[in-house]
Amino acid sequence: MTKFLNFSISQFFNHQITKSPNHQILSPNHQITKFSLVALVGPTAVGKTALSLRLAKEMCAEIISVDSVQVFRGLDIGTAKLGLEEQKQVPHHMIDVADPDEPFDAADFVRKALGIIRSIRAKGKVPLLVGGSGLYLRSLLEGLAPCPGRDPMVREMLNKILANQGKGTLYDLLADADPEAASRLHPNDTFRVIRALEVYHQTGEPISIWQRRHKNTSGQRLLCTKIGLVRPREELYERIDARVGAMLDAGFLEEVNFLLDKGYSPHLKPLQSLGYRHIIRFLKGEMSFDEAVSQLKRDTRRYAKRQLTWFRADPEIRWYHPEALTDVYRIWQKIG
Numbered sequence: 241m242t243k244f245l246n247f248s249i250s251q252f253f254n255h256q257i258t259k260s261p262n263h264q265i266l267s268p269n270h271q272i273t274k275f276s277l278v279a280l281v282g283p284t285a286v287g288k289t290a291l292s293l294r295l296a297k298e299m300c301a302e303i304i305s306v307d308s309v310q311v312f313r314g315l316d317i318g319t320a321k322l323g324l325e326e327q328k329q330v331p332h333h334m335i336d337v338a339d340p341d342e343p344f345d346a347a348d349f350v351r352k353a354l355g356i357i358r359s360i361r362a363k364g365k366v367p368l369l370v371g372g373s374g375l376y377l378r379s380l381l382e383g384l385a386p387c388p389g390r391d392p393m394v395r396e397m398l399n400k401i402l403a404n405q406g407k408g409t410l411y412d413l414l415a416d417a418d419p420e421a422a423s424r425l426h427p428n429d430t431f432r433v434i435r436a437l438e439v440y441h442q443t444g445e446p447i448s449i450w451q452r453r454h455k456n457t458s459g460q461r462l463l464c465t466k467i468g469l470v471r472p473r474e475e476l477y478e479r480i481d482a483r484v485g486a487m488l489d490a491g492f493l494e495e496v497n498f499l500l501d502k503g504y505s506p507h508l509k510p511l512q513s514l515g516y517r518h519i520i521r522f523l524k525g526e527m528s529f530d531e532a533v534s535q536l537k538r539d540t541r542r543y544a545k546r547q548l549t550w551f552r553a554d555p556e557i558r559w560y561h562p563e564a565l566t567d568v569y570r571i572w573q574k575i576g
Contacts, residue, residue, distance in 0.1 A: 276366075276464075278368050278465045281372060286469045291469065301365055304332075307319065309510055311337050313336045314495075314499055340499065341504055347379075391442055402434070411427040414433050417446060418448050431512075484515075496520060514543055558575070
């Protein structure tokens with residue numbers, strides 16, 4: 241079979257079509273093919289949003305956000321969420337689907353996103369997945385490991401440890417029980433640290449083993465064309481610093497204050513996410529404004545590095561500098 245960039249055409253396209261030229265392409269063997277599902281991924285601030293709008297218009301696509309924090313209402317500036325006018329350019333999904341105090345995890349994302357994919361395809365359009373949450377994307381495409389569900393008693397115990405002894409103690413417990421899972425998580429990601437410890441407490445097996453076993457045995461998989469965006473490190477870091485400044489200029493402090501004034505606990509999962517926890521610490525007087533900004537920039541750079549590490553482990557992703565795609569006449573011809 242004809243190969244293209246070391247991947248077979250059958251991996252990326254699942255059936256032929258004879259109409260809708262907006263998302264037809266000629267494959268190397270000259271057959272008319274169709275994108276069944278496309279993912280545009282990459283680290284924060286790399287330039288996914290601008291490129292996704294253009295690509296969606298070219299391909300007659302609708303965008304599904306793959307962002308674990310943009311799902312929450314009211315967390316707009318700190319997540320670089322598109323404004324309503326921009327969202328009107330192309331239909332967007334999986335944005336503002338839960339309140340900050342509602343439980344929402346990868347399983348919720350997968351359940352909702354699968355229904356949206358079916359709906360988009362039924363309209364003859366292409367689902368375009370856009371975002372940087374690698375766990376959500378992998379869970380959607382490969383399915384979820386059949387781990388046991390939430391255990392309120394175990395969670396209560398772990399939350400008491402968090403309240404009395406802090407995040408570091410929880411993370412150290414995970415590092416002892418499941419070093420592999422700990423290596424993939426930041427100590428501040430208490431939601432996923434608690435989930436990993438919960439699975440270990442319930443089953444006696446690390447969550448990493450559950451995930452690896454599922455990956456090796458699961459036959460459920462969505463075929464997807466995966467496009468990754470990457471920039472040189474210094475260029476990406478400059479964009480991250482500029483984004484932090486733009487967020488603050490746009491009223492990020494006021495947004496966080498508004499959420500706290502509405503009664504949302506600063507310990508909620510979304511308010512402990514990148515950016516929000518830094519501003520909350522400043523507002524509580526735990527650090528100066530300059531310290532909060534400096535740590536936010538630093539932690540965003542570290543987060544971008546972890547995102548790249550996650551995505552580079554996927555051999556199906558084809559990588560481009562964003563300008564290599566924006567400079568072409570039709571992006572879909574380049575990626576196809």
